[in-house]
Amino acid sequence: MNKVNELNIFLKNKDARFILEYFIKSYSGKTAFSTSFSIEDQVITHILSELTLQPKIFTLDTGRLPEETYKIIDRTRESYGVDIEIYFPNFDSVEKMVREKGVNLFYNSIEDRKLCCHVRKIEPLKRALKGFEVWITGLRREQSITRKNINVVEYDDINQIIKVNPLFNWTEEDVWDYIRKNNIPYNSLYDKNYKSIGCEPCTRAVRPNEDIRAGRWWWENPETKECRLHLACLNSSRMSTGFGGHDKEELFEKQK
Numbered sequence: 274m275n276k277v278n279e280l281n282i283f284l285k286n287k288d289a290r291f292i293l294e295y296f297i298k299s300y301s302g303k304t305a306f307s308t309s310f311s312i313e314d315q316v317i318t319h320i321l322s323e324l325t326l327q328p329k330i331f332t333l334d335t336g337r338l339p340e341e342t343y344k345i346i347d348r349t350r351e352s353y354g355v356d357i358e359i360y361f362p363n364f365d366s367v368e369k370m371v372r373e374k375g376v377n378l379f380y381n382s383i384e385d386r387k388l389c390c391h392v393r394k395i396e397p398l399k400r401a402l403k404g405f406e407v408w409i410t411g412l413r414r415e416q417s418i419t420r421k422n423i424n425v426v427e428y429d430d431i432n433q434i435i436k437v438n439p440l441f442n443w444t445e446e447d448v449w450d451y452i453r454k455n456n457i458p459y460n461s462l463y464d465k466n467y468k469s470i471g472c473e474p475c476t477r478a479v480r481p482n483e484d485i486r487a488g489r490w491w492w493e494n495p496e497t498k499e500c501r502l503h504l505a506c507l508n509s510s511r512m513s514t515g516f517g518g519h520d521k522e523e524l525f526e527k528q529k
């Protein structure tokens with residue numbers, strides 16, 4: 274049995290706090306948490322702020338975020354006193370892309386949309402995760418068709434990192450219950466029927482009964498609606514059971 278399976282069995286039925294504490298202690302100084310200030314990420318930030326040890330916390334500022342997201346960045350910093358590192362896209366790449374394709378290239382085609390996501394998100398993410406061994410995210414199974422098979426522990430082949438999803442089996446209601454019970458600050462766009470918030474030009478409010486991710490890249494099919502930040506795990510069921518042929522045993526040695 275490989276280590277991802279072992280960890281998934283060990284962590285089965287453990288709560289999010291246990292899972293977070295386990296990885297932060299086992300991979301002290303080697304664990305990073307990426308936040309987009311979603312309600313899920315705010316729950317994780319809240320839990321992390323109560324733990325003695327904390328991972329590196331970072332966010333990606335694509336340059337196209339809604340003003341409401343900038344407000345919650347500052348509010349979160351003030352509320353929890355946590356250090357949140359902000360990564361920006363490489364300006365040479367943005368200038369080249371915009372010069373060649375236009376400022377709103379994402380509406381042209383899926384290919385151009387993915388190029389924009391690559392320049393503004395994927396490359397900065399790679400820089401942010403460099404040198405780390407564990408990446409904590411706020412992904413949930415219920416969020417979309419592309420996320421329905423995720424597990425608590427996976428291996429991200431693209432970024433060569435252990436990926437941990439402590440809220441993988443939470444429902445949207447679970448998240449809101451936790452937010453309200455703990456008076457956690459959240460992005461005010463949620464009060465305007467936004468359910469999943471990304472860049473301003475690629476996010477809209479959703480109508481009643483629409484899917485949580487329906488407001489993201491709404492002009493595309495549900496199957497294509499990922500920015501590739503999480504694609505390595507989402508695309509392949511082998512990620513939930515193994516390392517896709519890569520020898521990553523050494524990453525787990527510290528837990529023994």
Ligand code: SF4
Pocket residue numbers: 335337379386387389390391393394471472473474475500
């Ligand atoms: S979500 Fe839209 S604006 Fe943001 S990086 Fe992707 S394509 Fe570009």
